[in-house]
Amino acid sequence: MKDLYPGFTIGKATRDAFGETLKQLGAEHENIVVLDADLAKSTKTADFGEAYPDRFKNVGIQEANMVGMAGGFASSGKVTFIASFASFVVGKGFDQLKMAVAYPKLNVKVAGSHGGISLGEDGVSQMSTEDFALMCSLPGFVVCCPCDENQMRAATRAAYDHDGPVYLRLGRQKAPIVYDAPIKDFAFSKATRLREGTDVTIIANGMMTAAALVACDRLAGEGISVRVVDMPTMKPLDDDEVQAAGEETGAIVCAEEHFIHGGLGARVAQAAARLAPVPMQFVGVDDVYAESGDPEALFRKYGLTSDDIINATRRVLEKRGAGRA
């Protein structure tokens, strides 16, 4: 996929950064329990499991039971991390996430790996383009999709520190490095302004953040001043940053590796409508299921590249009209 992110160093997959950090957290905190549903090698919880076998359970292929058990562990005082593919833990465990985690506000940290369509060849049954929407619908859940290894390390630590349920979306593929150093001041409620700009704001997360930066640089060549905001956390949303985007740049493009409905774009649009309504465009999988294929080919076919962001930016600027007040 590196051709999609010219100029970027390709780092580790966010799932690898998650697994490493989880193992470190295990050394630091006795009260962490980790459950996985037969995907520990893929979600990278296996590293924790090898280091702390007494505090790790591979529950087998039982996502609903895993979520319920996590509620039981958490209500017994354990900070409980559970992991599977995003599609399975969120899809098969949704009612359990509601009843055993969200409703009682328990300290369960859900890692949904292989999010989006970039897992590639395995196809739609393994893909998750619904997880942001479903998880954002649950009151009290923090919902976060970090963009690179450094942000994932910080987010995993923040998930431990946060008192309450957290959903972290992990990616399968090696991700372009957006933050080239460890992040010291990560907070779920704060987005990061990566580029200053005055004409339009692109708000993105996950793999789309690097694509937004590529788009920004190319649009700069056309004389368009683009602000780029990396917004990993969809809930709670950084309302101030959305308001600033609306008020100061007058147009917003959202980009996410998710259906265009119910995820980052929907959350930002709701905030913008309330705080600073401006024309918006949405880059994401447009209400269709993807298919098997090479990840880069999938991103090109289903509209998740910097070109797609550039086209959406042109559309939003057209809509707003050249003569912005």
Place this chain on the structure above:
Amino acid sequence: MAEATLQRTESTPDIDRLRDIATRLRVDIIEMLAESQSGHPGGSLSAVEIVTALYFGGFLRYDAKRPEWEDRDRFILSKGHGVPVQYAALAEAGFIPHDELMTLRKINSRLQGHPVLGTCPGIEASTGSLGQGLSIGLGMALAANMDGKDTRVIVLMGDGECQEGQVWEAAMAAGFHRPDNFIAIVDYNKYQLDGPTAEILDVSPLGGKFTAMDWQVREIDGHDLKQVVSALQWAVEQTAPACIIANTVKGKGVSFMENNNKWHGVAPSEEEAARALTELRATARESAQTDGAAQKEAGR
């Protein structure tokens, strides 16, 4: 009000006393439901002896004044629609004021229509979406084993609930992980919302299913307090997950509700409640007379 049990008791509890408490809980259930004009009498009444034996037979360690006491045992009512019986028991045990029972299902009440963790003291899990309590209990049981604690975890399910796939995920997992402090009880009252369980999706042989998943299983009459107590005494001795299949009668204790599935989820009218209460008070009087005679007998 019965005394709080800070410690479990090893000795066999006084069955007559439990019978009196059971009748009081039935009275509370009818009064609560008549007041709220909403709720599930059938499945609340079928579980009365089980819940009575658990809370007042010395099988659960709890302190009503400290509902979040770290060393308490955990009871999860997975068949959440039966929660009136648990609220009645929690009032009897002193977790909540008895008067509060009359707030069941009303706005701003701690007594939600199905159990909610964090609202009513003594409730250990949010249930009501069927099939989830066994998984939550398994997590608690394994957490206690992990910490070397002797916490008991007891989950009460319905027979209709056992149609849920998640029950068998949890049953398989418990049979494999083998926590030594984990008990499941099935209130096998033979009915579910739409009709007889045997006609809709027969769950039998229920004991065989748990046995096949490496549980220790006993089947009892779930209204015979001696049998309930004896089965619980057996269950707590097991070092592997234990399942008690309690054969019960839906609506037990109120003649016109017994085995009449109309009473699955309909509250009695004022007149029906009055009839039910008259019956229950007669039962209480008979039981008191029997107790008196027995005491005389014993005194001779």
